[in-house]
Amino acid sequence: MTNAADRAPLSNSYDVLIVGAGFAGLYQLYRLRQLGMTALVVEAGDDVGGTWYWNRYPGARCDVTSLEYSYSWSKELENEWEWSELMASQPEIERYAQHVATKFDLRRDIAFNTRVTSAHYDEAANCWRVTTDRGDAVQGRYAVMATGCLSAPMLPNIPGIESYQGVSVQTSLWPRDGVDLAGKRVAIIGTGSSAVQSIPEVAKVAASLTVYQRTPTYTWPANNRPLTEEDQRRVRETYDQLREQERNSIAGIALGLGGALFAPPTAKILELSEDERREALEKHGFSVTRMFADVPTNMEANGVARALYGEMVRRVVRDPETAAALTPSEHPIGCKRAVIDTNYFETFNLPHVSLVDLRKDPIAAITPSGIQTASGSREFDVIIYATGFDAMTGALNRIDIRGRGGEKLTEHWSGGPRNYLGLMVAGFPNLFTITGPGSPSVMSNMMVSIEQHVDWISDSLAYLRDHGIERMEPAIEAEDRWVDHVNNVASGTMYVAESCHSWYLGENVPGKIRQFMPYIGGVGRYRAKCDEIAANGYEGFILEKAAVPAG
Numbered sequence: 001m002t003n004a005a006d007r008a009p010l011s012n013s014y015d016v017l018i019v020g021a022g023f024a025g026l027y028q029l030y031r032l033r034q035l036g037m038t039a040l041v042v043e044a045g046d047d048v049g050g051t052w053y054w055n056r057y058p059g060a061r062c063d064v065t066s067l068e069y070s071y072s073w074s075k076e077l078e079n080e081w082e083w084s085e086l087m088a089s090q091p092e093i094e095r096y097a098q099h100v101a102t103k104f105d106l107r108r109d110i111a112f113n114t115r116v117t118s119a120h121y122d123e124a125a126n127c128w129r130v131t132t133d134r135g136d137a138v139q140g141r142y143a144v145m146a147t148g149c150l151s152a153p154m155l156p157n158i159p160g161i162e163s164y165q166g167v168s169v170q171t172s173l174w175p176r177d178g179v180d181l182a183g184k185r186v187a188i189i190g191t192g193s194s195a196v197q198s199i200p201e202v203a204k205v206a207a208s209l210t211v212y213q214r215t216p217t218y219t220w221p222a223n224n225r226p227l228t229e230e231d232q233r234r235v236r237e238t239y240d241q242l243r244e245q246e247r248n249s250i251a252g253i254a255l256g257l258g259g260a261l262f263a264p265p266t267a268k269i270l271e272l273s274e275d276e277r278r279e280a281l282e283k284h285g286f287s288v289t290r291m292f293a294d295v296p297t298n299m300e301a302n303g304v305a306r307a308l309y310g311e312m313v314r315r316v317v318r319d320p321e322t323a324a325a326l327t328p329s330e331h332p333i334g335c336k337r338a339v340i341d342t343n344y345f346e347t348f349n350l351p352h353v354s355l356v357d358l359r360k361d362p363i364a365a366i367t368p369s370g371i372q373t374a375s376g377s378r379e380f381d382v383i384i385y386a387t388g389f390d391a392m393t394g395a396l397n398r399i400d401i402r403g404r405g406g407e408k409l410t411e412h413w414s415g416g417p418r419n420y421l422g423l424m425v426a427g428f429p430n431l432f433t434i435t436g437p438g439s440p441s442v443m444s445n446m447m448v449s450i451e452q453h454v455d456w457i458s459d460s461l462a463y464l465r466d467h468g469i470e471r472m473e474p475a476i477e478a479e480d481r482w483v484d485h486v487n488n489v490a491s492g493t494m495y496v497a498e499s500c501h502s503w504y505l506g507e508n509v510p511g512k513i514r515q516f517m518p519y520i521g522g523v524g525r526y527r528a529k530c531d532e533i534a535a536n537g538y539e540g541f542i543l544e545k546a547a548v549p550a551g
């Protein structure tokens with residue numbers, strides 16, 4: 001595939017069009033080749049890696065152990081690739097994606113530097129017609145959206161944002177050549193995972209760092225470390241069992257943060273005496289708030305853990321006012337995605353690092369020279385926006401996707417995302433979404449969930465071909481039942497508590513319907529359900545021969 005800026009527009013026809021060359025798109029392409037199908041991957045970036053291509057901000061690192069956040073479908077790949085750290089950094093994961101693309105010669109079927117603008121189902125021809133920002137008009141019998149869950153960056157709607165004359169940059173669109181922060185006055189807006197990872201790294205080089213925080217974050221020490229030969233050997237000896245354990249687990253994870261085999265907690269914090277709780281705090285520090293079974297499920301237990309968490313913050317952060325501002329007070333532990341860090345709270349003890357608590361002193365405007373809050377203005381050379389994503393549905397909704405009868409996906413989802421198994425949408429035949437809303441996706445090790453979806457989709461395509469079926473889509477009743485099931489499983493949990501405002505619920509996006517999007521039934525249970533449905537001849541799906549073949 002040519003990636004020259006002046007390449008001629010593409011107009012070919014393929015068995016499958018894939019959108020996105022992250023880990024989902026790459027594996028999907030590989031599987032389709034194995035099936036003897038033709039495929040084109042369309043990718044906005046100039047190389048592979050998806051999330052790990054775009055999020056190259058300082059400190060970007062995976063929060064799942066590297067030996068598990070890796071493909072399991074090639075023994076050769078598994079054996080030859082050596083991870084250097086317990087939790088891999090962005091550059092290493094990006095190198096891994098590049099290595100996979102080279103090893104399996106995947107780039108020849110990827111159109112880089114190309115963003116899909118529309119995907120319309122042509123009912124008469126039974127194909128998906130896709131256009132891009134480079135004038136391509138390609139078609140595929142099937143379309144697979146491998147567009148990622150955290151790939152539609154959000155820039156806040158702050159007055160004056162365009163007027164700023166200094167360097168402004170989003171963590172999720174960090175330039176490949178980096179940003180010169182050495183000796184600069186830097187501001188960072190946001191304190192989610194991206195900011196928590198960036199802040200200690202930025203503080204190492206900037207002349208000053210001012211953190212603008214709206215909501216304090218629960219974050220736990222990553223305890224990252226170099227991987228030893230012993231770690232590698234131990235995991236390699238039992239890799240197959242480990243992978244199997246991941247596939248049947250709740251979150252697609254078999255190892256804990258320390259790299260040892262992980263067992264879900266069983267002890268309850270409410271059953272400990274006050275002395276025992278204090279003893280646990282002395283021994284485990286911040287981790288004490290993550291190691292009890294009742295903390296994520298019982299609000300009283302959660303309250304106890306929150307008090308201990310606050311105490312830990314006060315122990316680390318010397319300035320009492322800063323410590324108080326950094327301590328979450330409103331939302332329960334566990335309602336948002338867990339953040340892990342290296343020296344986050346310690347960084348606020350540095351003399352050149354300061355915190356602005358936006359709850360007390362909100363941002364009024366971005367000015368040409370800096371940021372103005374209610375209390376006054378500060379000047380900056382660089383403003384970093386670590387302000388998150390339109391998660392799970394954003395990347396799909398930013399493409400003009402239309403199904404049967406021209407129905408827009410955004411219309412179908414106007415009351416929140418609706419689909420069957422997180423994989424297909426009623427009225428949008430032959431369109432698959434990898435790790436879509438309604439599937440475990442962001443609640444799990446993404447590699448495990450990506451592989452499960454790609455395998456399921458590939459097996460479905462082989463089934464359709466072998467049975468002479470040309471059109472597959474969910475029955476509306478099956479979709480309704482699945483959406484109800486996803487909501488029922490989440491109902492009553494911490495994730496949907498009134499005090500919880502998370503991107504899982506879409507609450508960070510103005511106007512987005514509050515709906516808990518991922519499926520929290522666990523990857524093992526979900527996999528079994530998907531397999532059972534396929535084994536029963538794709539129960540809940542309508543399979544039919546199309547009147548006119550694509551072409």
Ligand code: NA7
Binds near residue numbers: 194213386387389
């Ligand atoms: P997150 O977790 O959505 O964090 C975004 C942060 O930006 C969060 O602290 C927001 O505060 C803050 N934010 C957003 N808009 C504003 C405005 N207008 N003013 C001030 N602060 C704002 O995104 P991340 O990129 O950090 O992490 C996303 C996921 O990537 C993460 O969960 C990991 O799975 C990897 P808020 O909390 O909304 O008050």
